[in-house]
Amino acid sequence: xxxxxxxxxxxxxxxxxxxxxxxxxxxxxxxxxxxxxxxxxxxxxxxxxxxxxxxxxxxxxxxxxxxxxxxxxxxxxxxxxxxxxxxxxxxxxxxxxxxxxxxxxxxxxxxxxxxxxxxxxxxxxxxxxxxxxxxxxxxxxxxxxxxxxxxxxxxxxxxxxxxxxxxxxxxxxxxxxxxxxxxxxxxxxxxxxxxxxxxxxxxxxxxxxx
Ligand SMILES: Nc1nc2c(ncn2[C@@H]2O[C@H](COP(=O)(O)OP(=O)(O)OP(=O)(O)O)[C@@H](O)[C@H]2O)c(=O)[nH]1
Ligand SMILES: [Zn+2]
Numbered sequence: 001x002x003x004x005x006x007x008x009x010x011x012x013x014x015x016x017x018x019x020x021x022x023x024x025x026x027x028x029x030x031x032x033x034x035x036x037x038x039x040x041x042x043x044x045x046x047x048x049x050x051x052x053x054x055x056x057x058x059x060x061x062x063x064x065x066x067x068x069x070x071x072x073x074x075x076x077x078x079x080x081x082x083x084x085x086x087x088x089x090x091x092x093x094x095x096x097x098x099x100x101x102x103x104x105x106x107x108x109x110x111x112x113x114x115x116x117x118x119x120x121x122x123x124x125x126x127x128x129x130x131x132x133x134x135x136x137x138x139x140x141x142x143x144x145x146x147x148x149x150x151x152x153x154x155x156x157x158x159x160x161x162x163x164x165x166x167x168x169x170x171x172x173x174x175x176x177x178x179x180x181x182x183x184x185x186x187x188x189x190x191x192x193x194x195x196x197x198x199x200x201x202x203x204x205x206x207x208x209x210x
Contacts, residue, residue, distance in 0.1 A: 028050070076117070110157070112156050
């Protein structure tokens with residue numbers, strides 16, 4: 001008789017997968033956390049906290065439920081251009097997977113088209129989709145770059161994320177003011193130092209409207 005193998009890990013949620021833990025079980029876990037902190041989860045101010053916290057966590061990880069196809073809504077247009085397109089200073093709110101604590105910062109995304117352009121808002125939506133997952137900054141940066149590379153097959157993609165990790169600010173090493181920069185260069189941004197330099201020059205100064 002073949003014994004079924006026991007899964008040793010739960011795969012990250014995708015649009016196909018459904019949560020295997022009920023809302024009630026999640027709320028009970030938050031209640032346990034509150035008890036562990038010496039709190040009274042039945043006092044008025046905390047009575048709805050398990051419900052609120054689960055709702056907030058689900059929102060902050062709602063990117064697992066999204067797909068590139070769905071968020072794009074077909075907004076890729078044929079266009080014969082080969083100049084850099086840059087969307088900079090996209091607000092970033094993500095959650096570090098080590099502490100489930102906020103990562104707050106900005107994302108700068110550039111690409112050089114190759115017959116196709118993407119709706120500008122979709123660049124911000126792609127950043128949001130990957131940000132609303134449990135992340136490390138390096139992977140988030142690479143995922144944004146690889147998504148655009150895959151969708152547009154452009155001449156190149158450049159992504160820079162500049163972020164502050166609340167797990168380094170409010171706890172642990174406690175370093176307010178520390179920022180982490182990560183980059184992912186694809187295509188010409190990786191192979192051509194002048195193109196890469198142009199991108200870094202463009203993101204290194206404040207936009208004219210500020
Ligand atoms: N590379 C990388 N590290 C991260 C990110 N977010 C958090 N970390 C780090 O993950 C590490 C986890 O280290 P541990 O020693 O296991 O956890 P810890 O005891 O809470 O560590 P401290 O934060 O140093 O107190 C820490 O160094 C965090 O700064 C990220 O996005 N990228
Ligand atoms: Zn952390």
